[in-house]
Amino acid sequence: MSCLITPTQVTIEFTSEDTVLLTWPEIIDNQQHQKILWLDAQLSKVLAEIVLDSVIGFNSIMIVYQPQLISLLKLKTVITQLISKTPERFEATIGNTIKIPVYYSTESGWDLAQVAKSTKLTKEQVINLHSNDIYRAYAQGFTPGFCYLAKLANQLTLPRKKVPRTKVPAGAVAIAGQQSAVYPEATPGGWHILGQTPLPMFQKTGSGLITTIKVGDLVQFYPITKQEFEDQGGQLISEQA
């Protein structure tokens, strides 16, 4: 079978009348992701009047552009040229480091006990593994301010819950597959909840919204006590029986 999903080069697809999707090999990789961010920045600069928006994924980027201002051929040429100019290696990460306090416990981490059981670790080991690593924000989406952070320690890798919860609380710190995330708002969700953070994931402004984490940032979780959680304005939400 042809290996469509793991191209060695970047695939360029015109996915709708006004979007083009660029896809890199199907891996979560810091260096590859920095190439994607570099290309995003270049495209916004070179095609400033034509590109309206872009959405960055783990190994992809979708560009929203104005089709009335550029032909498909010209756009493809510009993209191909920029891809060929992408630096081979990036030395340092450009993003900020965001530290996120987490009250890990069985009352705030609705799935902590189950995760410990499934991974054959103690709860303390789960907390240590989750809070020891530094994660990279590879993508943002699903809901405003929801950042996909990777990569999670192999020992913590679990599939999504078979039946998603209809409501996961705002501030829930959760894991699924190789990823971790903080739920910015109460939404349905199928990830395993390890704890809750008092830190909001976005602030609404009069005309828009500012997110706490931006794609490309580094993120580290650190444990706090229930008292510290409450002192920092956290409102603990327990799971309804």
Added chain:
Amino acid sequence: MPTTSTALIVTKGQERISLQDLGRQQNLSIGVPSSGVADEHGYLRANQLLGNKANAPALEIMLGGIQFTAQVDCFIAIFGIAPEINVNDKAVPHCQALQLKSGDQVSISPLKQGIYCYLAITGGFFSSTWFESVAGQCEHQTSYQVENSQIKTGLTKSDESFATKKNKQLIQASRNFYSQEKLITRFIPNTLYEHLDDAIKNDIQSLTFVIDNQSNKMGYRLNRESEEIAHANRIFDHITQLTGDLSKPVNFGQIQLPSDKQWIVLMKDRQTMGGYPTIGTIMKTDLFRLSQMRPGQQISFIPISVEQAQMQLSMFYQKLNLIKTPLK
């Protein structure tokens, strides 16, 4: 802040009304969907009837069944698939500008066809914006505002002749635009689809889907006809094998295959990332048609080139006075 007046007060069906425009163009990067009107055709026609700017905020009314009272002298236009409209208990035509006096009572009967109709007012309704759009800012309310500077006490002669003269033509154009029966949607195939064997492509084009009850502005769920199970299984197995695990950005109109039994077409209020296998994206003008279709109606898919889809969209916007420019 401009000075405003209440233009109309809703006395029935407020839960089915929301203020809308063409949505947001520049915030997908932080997970905010584009949103905006479900059916751009209906919305743009309503604004066009009044000579409004294409993106003037208008009311999106789901399934009709509403009543309101005008609070100022104003001109409105209602556009949908043959909505039945009464002003002070007298039937009036749709597809044309209607002059209302303060105190006039207007009702739109429950819609017999389609999902939405659009109510535009001269100059557009006023609301605060978020990321440069009124979408989601003003929903299910009993009163809707207009800027005082936009209140017009009379249409010019040319406005009036436009409104009446074009009426029949517009009704016919509307009938032609929307699908009465099964909608054969044209989709822009992705690379994965292009590499499929011809037999699988034929299978995809031969499937008929029925729109599920659980369809809304986030997504239309499509159930395949039960006798087509063998084809559907073959397609699903094939495409799943070719799809990676990592979530990717998704488009308005993307056709997702979460299972062999049910496919999903992503609509205006969709999330911005997704991980399900996909074969491509329905062209926008067919998405506006789809957004007016009801549960139980049928759709199928045929491929179209991106160039053809772009041309169709460009002609559509030209016809409806919308020269696409950034909403900056």
